[in-house]
Amino acid sequence: MLVAGGCWLGRMGDESDGIDGKYVWKRGVTPYLIPHPPHPAPAPAPRTFEFWFWIVSGVSMYYIGAHVSVSGGVFNAPLRARELDASGFAMFVKNQRQWVAKPYTAEEIEEFKLNMASCGFTAGQVLPHAGYLINLANPDDEAHAKSMASLMDEIQRCEQLGLTMLNLHPGSHLRKITVAEGCDRVASSINTALSQSSGVKIVIENTAGTGGNLGSNFEEIKAIIDGVDDKSRVGVCIDTMHSFGAGYDIRTRDGFLSVMDHFDGVVGMDYLSGMHLNDSMVELNARRDRHESLGKGFLGIEVFKVIMQDERFKNIPLALETPNEAIWKQEIALLREFSRS
Ligand SMILES: [Zn+2]
Ligand SMILES: [Zn+2]
Numbered sequence: 001m002l003v004a005g006g007c008w009l010g011r012m013g014d015e016s017d018g019i020d021g022k023y024v025w026k027r028g029v030t031p032y033l034i035p036h037p038p039h040p041a042p043a044p045a046p047r048t049f050e051f052w053f054w055i056v057s058g059v060s061m062y063y064i065g066a067h068v069s070v071s072g073g074v075f076n077a078p079l080r081a082r083e084l085d086a087s088g089f090a091m092f093v094k095n096q097r098q099w100v101a102k103p104y105t106a107e108e109i110e111e112f113k114l115n116m117a118s119c120g121f122t123a124g125q126v127l128p129h130a131g132y133l134i135n136l137a138n139p140d141d142e143a144h145a146k147s148m149a150s151l152m153d154e155i156q157r158c159e160q161l162g163l164t165m166l167n168l169h170p171g172s173h174l175r176k177i178t179v180a181e182g183c184d185r186v187a188s189s190i191n192t193a194l195s196q197s198s199g200v201k202i203v204i205e206n207t208a209g210t211g212g213n214l215g216s217n218f219e220e221i222k223a224i225i226d227g228v229d230d231k232s233r234v235g236v237c238i239d240t241m242h243s244f245g246a247g248y249d250i251r252t253r254d255g256f257l258s259v260m261d262h263f264d265g266v267v268g269m270d271y272l273s274g275m276h277l278n279d280s281m282v283e284l285n286a287r288r289d290r291h292e293s294l295g296k297g298f299l300g301i302e303v304f305k306v307i308m309q310d311e312r313f314k315n316i317p318l319a320l321e322t323p324n325e326a327i328w329k330q331e332i333a334l335l336r337e338f339s340r341s
Contacts, residue, residue, distance in 0.1 A: 098133075
């Protein structure tokens with residue numbers, strides 16, 4: 001049986017080919033439908049004194065973590081994050097490759113909240129990721145309505161869990177409308193979603209620009225934000241791999257800082273609400289979405305050192321979506337080490 005999050009990792013790092021609802025699985029990536037034994041709920045790991053000090057004192061800190069699985073139940077996510085010694089995490093709120101999922105039960109919601117509290121996580125440390133099927137730029141009205149319904153369901157799930165953000169890929173114009181029309185369609189969809197919900201911020205992720213996917217440059221993200229009425233409920237997530245794949249050369253300290261200056265000028269640093277920390281399996285400007293473990297790809301380790309020593313990236317979730325789950329704990333420890341050096 002497939003469960004939410006089951007083997008999702010094998011698919012992590014793929015954008016669709018831009019054809020809504022007809023994803024082309026690309027070569028060299030494990031198909032996600034491989035039978036997978038359910039992850040056992042991890043045994044609680046004790047928190048360090050230092051961790052509780054930061055939480056209790058409210059001092060700003062780096063919220064470092066990974067996109068953890070929700071298999072077995074959404075309430076397992078905080079436990080898995082704690083097991084990784086994470087101070088933040090990302091997760092799906094339902095199966096990311098299906099339109100509908102059964103609603104949470106009251107018990108599931110309660111258990112999630114209890115685990116959040118016992119593991120020391122607050123909503124600001126969590127960046128939920130929306131499903132991959134949602135395409136708010138879809139020019140076809142019927143397909144668009146399906147995306148809206150799915151988005152509303154996900155926002156409601158965030159509300160139920162007490163979470164305050166939902167990270168979304170802007171979508172694809174499917175080469176049927178212009179980029180500007182696509183951005184307008186995304187913005188008006190976000191307006192509709194925000195008017196029918198409360199307390200959840202939509203966090204637009206930059207993309208590698210595969211096919212007709214919007215959001216591979218900061219100008220398109222800015223165009224979407226310009227069309228959103230309530231600017232306090234829209235934010236941006238920068239994925240390091242997507243930036244690199246879309247042509248932003250962030251391999252060096254100077255390169256990264258100048259790209260962030262550009263982001264600040266075009267969009268504004270205030271909108272930055274989270275980051276995905278991934279190395280790249282493909283070269284600069286490959287326009288493809290292929291994540292690699294930190295320091296093992298074409299992007300290299302330098303950019304992650306720079307991020308971990310820049311105060312601007314504190315107090316927002318910084319989530320790994322790297323392909324080797326077995327080394328997440330080490331990758332998180334390495335990032336924490338960078339922040340101290
Ligand atoms: Zn990606
Ligand atoms: Zn990402």
